Amino acid sequence: MFVAVHPPSPSQSLISALLAAGLQPVPIGSPSEVTDRAPHQGFALAVVQVTDDLGLAIGTAGKLRSDHGLPVLLVTDRTNTADLDDLDGFDDFLLSPIDVAELRVRAARLALVGVEPEPEVLRHRELELNTATYQATLAGEPRDLTYMEYELLRFFVENPGRVWSRQQLLSAVWGYDYFGGARTVDVHVRRLRAKLGEERSSWITTVRSVGYRFG
Amino acid sequence: MSREHDYVMRTVEERGVRFIRLWFTDVLGMLKSFAITPAELETAFEEGMRFDGSSIDGFSRRHESEMLARPDPRTFQILPWREGEFGAARMFCDIVTPEGEPFEGDPRWVLRRNLERAHELGYSLYVGPELEYFYFKDSSADPVVLDRGGYFDLTPLDVAQEYRRQTILTLERLGIPVESSHHEVSPSQHELDLRHTDALTMADNVVTARLAVKEVAMEHGIYATFMPKPLESYDGSGMHLHLSLFSGDENVFHEEGAEFGLSKTARGFIAGLLHHGREITAVTNQWVNSYKRLVTGFDAPVYEQWGRHDQSAVVLVPAAKRNKPGAARIEYRSPDSACNPYLAFSLILAAGLAGIENNYDLPEGRLGDSPSVPAGTHRLPSNLAEALDAMEASDLVRSTLGDHVFKWFIRNKRDEWDRYQSHVSRFELETYLPVL
Numbered sequence: 001m002f003v004a005v006h007p008p009s010p011s012q013s014l015i016s017a018l019l020a021a022g023l024q025p026v027p028i029g030s031p032s033e034v035t036d037r038a039p040h041q042g043f044a045l046a047v048v049q050v051t052d053d054l055g056l057a058i059g060t061a062g063k064l065r066s067d068h069g070l071p072v073l074l075v076t077d078r079t080n081t082a083d084l085d086d087l088d089g090f091d092d093f094l095l096s097p098i099d100v101a102e103l104r105v106r107a108a109r110l111a112l113v114g115v116e117p118e119p120e121v122l123r124h125r126e127l128e129l130n131t132a133t134y135q136a137t138l139a140g141e142p143r144d145l146t147y148m149e150y151e152l153l154r155f156f157v158e159n160p161g162r163v164w165s166r167q168q169l170l171s172a173v174w175g176y177d178y179f180g181g182a183r184t185v186d187v188h189v190r191r192l193r194a195k196l197g198e199e200r201s202s203w204i205t206t207v208r209s210v211g212y213r214f215g
Numbered sequence: 216m217s218r219e220h221d222y223v224m225r226t227v228e229e230r231g232v233r234f235i236r237l238w239f240t241d242v243l244g245m246l247k248s249f250a251i252t253p254a255e256l257e258t259a260f261e262e263g264m265r266f267d268g269s270s271i272d273g274f275s276r277r278h279e280s281e282m283l284a285r286p287d288p289r290t291f292q293i294l295p296w297r298e299g300e301f302g303a304a305r306m307f308c309d310i311v312t313p314e315g316e317p318f319e320g321d322p323r324w325v326l327r328r329n330l331e332r333a334h335e336l337g338y339s340l341y342v343g344p345e346l347e348y349f350y351f352k353d354s355s356a357d358p359v360v361l362d363r364g365g366y367f368d369l370t371p372l373d374v375a376q377e378y379r380r381q382t383i384l385t386l387e388r389l390g391i392p393v394e395s396s397h398h399e400v401s402p403s404q405h406e407l408d409l410r411h412t413d414a415l416t417m418a419d420n421v422v423t424a425r426l427a428v429k430e431v432a433m434e435h436g437i438y439a440t441f442m443p444k445p446l447e448s449y450d451g452s453g454m455h456l457h458l459s460l461f462s463g464d465e466n467v468f469h470e471e472g473a474e475f476g477l478s479k480t481a482r483g484f485i486a487g488l489l490h491h492g493r494e495i496t497a498v499t500n501q502w503v504n505s506y507k508r509l510v511t512g513f514d515a516p517v518y519e520q521w522g523r524h525d526q527s528a529v530v531l532v533p534a535a536k537r538n539k540p541g542a543a544r545i546e547y548r549s550p551d552s553a554c555n556p557y558l559a560f561s562l563i564l565a566a567g568l569a570g571i572e573n574n575y576d577l578p579e580g581r582l583g584d585s586p587s588v589p590a591g592t593h594r595l596p597s598n599l600a601e602a603l604d605a606m607e608a609s610d611l612v613r614s615t616l617g618d619h620v621f622k623w624f625i626r627n628k629r630d631e632w633d634r635y636q637s638h639v640s641r642f643e644l645e646t647y648l649p650v651l
Contacts, residue, residue, distance in 0.1 A: 032217060067218050133229050134222045142230070144293050146390055147222045166464050181339030182464045183541075187412045191390055 001111060002039045004028050004046040004070060006060050013098060014049055014075060021104040030175050031063035034070070043070055044111035048090070050076040054083060055168020062089035062158065062172075066131065071110040088158050091115060122157045124203070124215060127196075129154055143195055148174070152188050156204065160215030163207045185212070219288040220260045227253045227304065230293060236305040237264060237284045238422070240322055242273025242620055242627070243501065244555025246422055248305075249284075259286050263311055273623045274310075274320050282318060284308035290419055295388040296430050307419050319619040322557035326418055329561040329615060333568060338467070340564050341459045343394070343411030343544070344421060346552050347452035348428055349445055350375055350403045354438045358445050360403035361437065379405050382431045389427060391420045400514070401449035411457060411544075414564065418556040421454075425552070443500070443551040444507040451508030451515065454552040457533075458563065459544040460484065469535070469543035475523070476535030476543055485521050485530050485545060486577040487570020488563065492519045492529055492549070494609035495562040496595055497602035497628060498616075499550035503635045506598045508551060516548040519593040522581035529595060532580075549595060558616060558624075565615040600632045 001023050005014075008027035018025045025047070026037055034043065046064045050057040061072040074093040076084065084093060091113075092106055122129040126139040134150055136143045145153065152173050164172070166182040174184070189212055193201035205213050227235065234250040237259070241247060249266060251259055258264070263283030268274035274282065286306035293304045310321035317324045333340060352359035361375050376398070383393045392410040399406050407428075409420055425441055432439035444451035460467050460480065470478035477485075500506065509515050514526040522528035531546040550559050569575070579589065596602035603625060606612050613621045 063218075133225045135226070135229050144230075144388070144390075147219045147289050147291060149390070150222065181341075181413060181461045183339070183341055183461050184413055184416075187410070187416075190392060190410065194387060194392060 001044045001107070002026055002041065003107065004034055004037070004043045004064065006046065006048045006057075006064075007051060010049045010075075011096070013096065014047070017098040017100050017103050018047065020100045021107065023104075023107060031060055031067060032175075034064065034068045045107060046070040046072045047107075048072055048074050050074060050080050053168060053171055054080065055164055056171035058087055058089050058159065059155065059172025059175075062155070065089060065091070065115050069115050071113065071115045073106060073110055086161055122154065124157045124160065127157070127200075129157055138196065138200070145192075145195060149188055149192055149195065152185075153192055156214030161213065163210050163213045165211035169211065223260075223288045223291045223306070224253075224256055226291065227256060230302060232293065232302040232304045234303045235259075235286075236294070236303060237286055237308045238305050239284060239308045239310055240422060240555060240557065241271045242320060242322060242555065242558070242623055244322065244422070244557065245272065246426055247271060250303075259284075260288070268310075268318075273620065273627065274318070281313050283311045283313065285311055292389055295385050296434070319617045320623065322555055322620070323415075323418070325616055325620060326415055326557040326561045328617075329564055330413075330415055333564055336568065337462045338568070339461050340414040340560070341411045341461060342414050342417040342560060343457035344409055344417065344556075345453070345455040345457075346407045346409065346421065346424060346428075346441075347399055347454065348405060348439055348441050348552060349401070349452060350378060350405065350432060351438045351440060351445070354440070358440075360446075375403065375405070378431060378435055378437070379407075381435075382407070382428050385427045385431055386424055389423055391424055391427075399450070401446060404450070404452065411459070414560045418560055421556040441552040443502060443505045443553055447507075450513045452552050453508065453515065453548065454550045454554065456547045456550055456563065457544045458484075458547055458567070460567070466541050466543050468545065469540040471540070475532050476540075477532060480571055481543070481545060482577045483571035483575060484567035485532075485570065486575035487567045488530055488547060489519045489521060489578065490570060490575050491566035491609070491611055493593060493596055493602070493605040494612050495559075495566055495606070496549060497599065497606040498562050498612070498624070499554050499559045500602065501554055501628065503599050503631060505551050505553070506596070506602075509549065509595050509597070517595060518588055519595060520581050520588070521577070525581045528581050558620070561615050562612060565611055569611055599628060599635075603628055603632065
């Protein structure tokens with residue numbers, strides 16, 4: 001059973017556990033690499049290890065699920081479990097240090113069940129995001145968003161109520177090959193606020209010297 | 216087909232877009248466009264669209280003229296004008312050769328290459344331009360201003376304000392936020408301050424904004440121009456650039472407690488701009504007419520100098536805002552709004568980075584109100600020929616632009632200068648004919 005693993009160089013203990021569980025790990029640098037690196041029979045699931053950058057992990061997991069239809073098993077240590085409380089974008093999680101038997105059981109179940117389908121329309125009050133057509137409407141009125149504005153808004157709507165740093169948003173939404181820098185997030189937030197309209201611009205709040213929160 | 220390509224295709228379908236305009240600029244920064252239909256979109260993304268490069272300034276090469284325009288899906292934008300029956304959208308393109316290699320004459324690629332180099336050093340450049348331009352009655356050689364007495368009072372002042380307001384709304388719909396705008400010093404002259412973004416997006420934005428300004432003017436039956444100095448007795452149109460350099464979240468131009476809040480990095484960047492300023496001016500001010508703006512008496516920069524308030528200095532350091540280290544910036548004042556922003560930003564970045572990397576000494580700034588200029592201060596080139604001489608001798612400019620653009624630019628501009636030189640002007644006839 002082939003398993004896409006992110007980050008491409010995870011902890012040694014995760015690699016050992018995957019191999020011990022009889023899985024065949026394939027490292028991927030970014031979600032878009034899944035297509036190129038997929039073995040002939042395809043991936044059964046993806047394993048994403050949470051490192052210092054929770055935004056990167058959640059962003060990667062979300063893209064692996066929604067763009068590539070892979071169920072995602074998140075691997076995290078005990079310090080992060082509280083953070084997972086209100087997050088979407090993964091199907092199951094596993095605590096490290098890893099129990100090999102547990103990994104085998106969870107991976108097998110996920111591979112069988114597949115990914116829980118993402119709802120076609122994401123909603124926040126009068127905002128609707130259609131994930132099939134990429135269209136955004138406010139109270140039924142279409143809004144012209146650029147691709148990155150749409151992706152940022154989708155990330156916010158999927159992960160409301162928590163504070164994200166610029167760096168987390170950058171890795172979650174733009175991916176880390178982007179050379180624009182973290183200020184790009186400010187530029188896009190400002191544009192999103194303008195496009196949401198004055199009365200809704202407070203949906204995205206600036207959390208001083210930390211980052212942004214939606215909803 | 217990646218997700219961002221899919222995004223464009225679905226949006227085109229959902230929003231009934233009938234034409235997709237593929238945009239790029241020639242070496243001089245003139246916007247080029249050709250339209251494709253939604254049916255061709257997939258091919259455009261996968262292979263690029265073929266066009267004949269031999270008719271584009273600076274693209275022609277001896278043996279091959281076929282080029283491919285490959286649209287950048289992240290720049291997809293529905294165009295707010297000509298809406299209605301035929302929806303149109305645009306994307307900026309990267310130009311590649313038939314072999315799929317980036318084309319070295321593509322200004323957008325030149326900037327991309329330089330930004331990637333900065334990125335390797337851990338820096339990203341942010342730019343906020345002040346775009347100045349004039350409204351005239353039409354594009355005839357005797358410009359007629361729209362407001363203020365003495366000339367034809369074609370329209371009252373507030374009508375011109377309405378054109379500007381329309382332009383701002385159009386820009387916002389194009390995803391280009393305008394920080395502020397006002398009527399400029401000269402009659403019929405206006406300024407739009409665009410909110411800073413990363414340099415590549417901003418170069419796209421400047422090109423887009425120039426078109427939007429002209430489109431809105433045209434809709435109202437008037438003419439907008441970015442010509443650097445259309446009226447002899449009034450200030451010309453510049454494009455002051457507010458520059459900041461970020462490393463991740465941090466504005467590396469700022470240092471708490473340092474003089475003027477300027478970090479060592481910022482001082483190095485300014486020193487680089489002053490050191491290489493003469494070499495890059497042919498690009499930041501690329502027309503014969505550009506140098507008629509860079510003269511004393513019109514609030515335009517004249518000296519390779521930095522200061523706090525003195526309008527004749529080429530670099531100004533605005534007062535640092537307390538508790539807002541992210542806003543620290545420097546203002547580079549010589550470029551005009553008729554430059555090629557891709558090439559201009561590339562050279563400004565390269566000059567600044569050279570100052571940082573080579574630890575150039577920052578000369579004494581012009582801080583007081585002293586009218587005297589320290590001995591040994593260089594002037595900006597006073598005409599295009601002088602600027603080209605400085606450019607031609609510059610390794611920095613050559614390596615930043617690449618050989619293809621460097622050579623073509625010099626050849627093209629020498630030719631422009633020669634044509635200008637052989638022209639006998641009204642000044643000469645009026646001054647010399649009666650007495651000689």
